[in-house]
Amino acid sequence: MKLLLTSGGITNNSIYNELVDMLDKPITDSNVLCIPTAMYGHPWVGPGVKAWKFISGKEENPMVNLGWKSVGVLELTALPTIDKDRWVPLVQEIDVLLVSGGDALYLSYWMKQSGLAELLPSLKAVYIGMSAGSMVMAPTVGEYFIGWTPPDDSDEALGLVEFSIFPHLNHESLPGNTLKAAEKWAASLKGPGYAMDDQTAIKVIDDTAEVISEGYWKLFQT
Structure with a gap:
């Protein structure tokens, strides 16, 4: 599986060009599934209007609104109640998975509970994560x-x-996400x-x- 792990989505030409290179077809011919699940576990972004904005492509972070051929929704919390024959073939044939930000441990839990986690390594899809995604x-x-x-x-x-990834470094809306905080995070x-x-x-x-x-990034080796 090909992974494009972003902090804030497809925010500049360099990231966009890498995405295009990773696809085996144009964006306008690519079918995607967006996964909003992480948002429900985070008090700032869901449930509610933020989840709707992600799914509909109305939010500021470029992900869903890039001009895909089609966009569907894969809600992981629903999958344990659905026969796998109804969703596994869809995921196996999709071109791209778009995975929102939110709470990473909540997302991890539902990826495992739903069965998506065990499928991920074998998928042909390009996986595009944002923040928690x-x-x-x-x-x-x-x-x-x-x-x-x-x-x-556990934080596994x-x-x-x-x-591991520390996203949104030096973000104006997240004053705690400083390099000093990242250094402390890395030490753990x-x-x-x-x-x-x-x-x-x-x-x-x-x-x-x-x-x-x-922009700016730093690798911490521990």
Whole structure:
């Protein structure tokens, strides 16, 4: 599976061009599923109007509104109650998964509960994460980002990449997301971590990670 792990979505030409290169067809010919689940676990962004804005492409972060051929919704909390024959073939044939921000541990929990987590490595789709949608791929999210607490009280995520992500570095609406805070976050990790602003993304293909940035980022090795 090809991963494009962003902090704030497809925010500049460098990230956009990498997305185009990762697809095997034009954006206008690509069918996508958007996953808003992470939003419901975060007190700032859901449920409610924020989730609707993500799904409808009305929010500021460029994700759903890039001109896709079609956009569907995959709500992970509903999947355990639906026969897998109704949704697994759809996910296996889709071109792109767009995964919103919100609470990364809530998203991780429902990816596992729904069965999507075990499917991800085998999918042909390009996975595009934003904020929590990117963080969920890490081994752990780090103590700084523990909000919703899973039943096992762990900060473990999916572990499909070898690094963790500190998004929205130096964001004007998040005054606590400073480099000093990122350094403290990194000290709590058992592996490497990237702190990155909203003009930065990480492309992962065949376990090889490459930073794509028109902004600021820093890699912490622990």
